[in-house]
Amino acid sequence: MRIMISADMEGATGVTWTADVQVGTEQWQRFRNMFTSDVNACVAGLYGGGATDVLVNEAHSSQRNILLEDLDTRARMLTGRHKPLSMMQGIDSGVDGVVFLGYHTGAGVEGVLSHTYLPNQITGVWLDGVHASEGRLNAALAAEHGVPVLLVTGDDLTCEDANDYVPEASTVAVKECVSRYAAICRPPSVTATAIEDAAQSAMTRAGRFNGTITGHRIEVEFDAAHLAAAAAVVPTVEQLDVRRVGFDAATMTDAMKAFKVVTAIASGAVEGSYG
Numbered sequence: 001m002r003i004m005i006s007a008d009m010e011g012a013t014g015v016t017w018t019a020d021v022q023v024g025t026e027q028w029q030r031f032r033n034m035f036t037s038d039v040n041a042c043v044a045g046l047y048g049g050g051a052t053d054v055l056v057n058e059a060h061s062s063q064r065n066i067l068l069e070d071l072d073t074r075a076r077m078l079t080g081r082h083k084p085l086s087m088m089q090g091i092d093s094g095v096d097g098v099v100f101l102g103y104h105t106g107a108g109v110e111g112v113l114s115h116t117y118l119p120n121q122i123t124g125v126w127l128d129g130v131h132a133s134e135g136r137l138n139a140a141l142a143a144e145h146g147v148p149v150l151l152v153t154g155d156d157l158t159c160e161d162a163n164d165y166v167p168e169a170s171t172v173a174v175k176e177c178v179s180r181y182a183a184i185c186r187p188p189s190v191t192a193t194a195i196e197d198a199a200q201s202a203m204t205r206a207g208r209f210n211g212t213i214t215g216h217r218i219e220v221e222f223d224a225a226h227l228a229a230a231a232a233v234v235p236t237v238e239q240l241d242v243r244r245v246g247f248d249a250a251t252m253t254d255a256m257k258a259f260k261v262v263t264a265i266a267s268g269a270v271e272g273s274y275g
């Protein structure tokens with residue numbers, strides 16, 4: 001039973017603020033421990049439920065956040081940036097289940113540190129006309145490979161979002177959103193128990209299903225006109241409105257690769273505090 005954990009940091013235990021997830025800050029150093037604790041709890045639960053191989057794919061920012069030296073020795077970790085499938089690198093048709101750990105809500109909606117890929121410049125993303133978080137996008141990619149989403153952890157609104165795009169998946173709310181930068185949090189020892197229990201019982205749904213490969217359409221809205229214009233330079237990406245672009249792709253895998261290009265080009269066009 002091969003399981004993959006896609007581990008993001010904004011939805012980790014205790015995280016509520018920019019510095020908590022910003023590489024190099026004192027707060028980030030502190031929250032790396034809580035992030036690693038969430039991951040270890042998940043690994044323990046997955047093995048308790050019958051997993052035989054767990055790959056942790058770091059999905060946040062520099063993708064060098066989890067403390068390898070403290071990682072459960074049964075797990076393997078994919079760390080570092082520049083991976084073709086980014087948050088979902090490692091997904092393939094041999095994986096029996098995926099966990100979205102430390103996830104958050106999408107750009108333009110409520111939720112602790114809500115965003116989609118770029119921290120602030122994207123105001124909304126739509127997958128086939130439905131407002132999409134990173135979780136919804138990544139679940140569609142997993143489905144294409146026939147891989148079920150077993151468990152999603154994050155704030156309570158992230159869990160609500162997951163209930164909509166993968167209603168069969170388990171969820172653990174490690175914190176209750178009060179605002180984009182505030183949450184009612186539970187200590188890591190408490191959330192670890194909840195994550196471990198949920199991961200263990202979610203393993204009953206591990207296994208493969210026949211994924212369908214279909215075309216998908218992604219639309220992206222930015223907070224400034226020049227970012228949409230920059231993204232529209234990419235062949236097949238069409239400028240739909242002053243701040244909005246869209247593109248079609250033959251598969252979800254291609255759609256996510258194109259989305260990665262669009263976000264990379266747009267972030268390269270951001271100029272200081274004017275954005």
Ligand SMILES: [Zn+2]
Nearest residue numbers: 008010117134
């Ligand atoms: Zn994220």
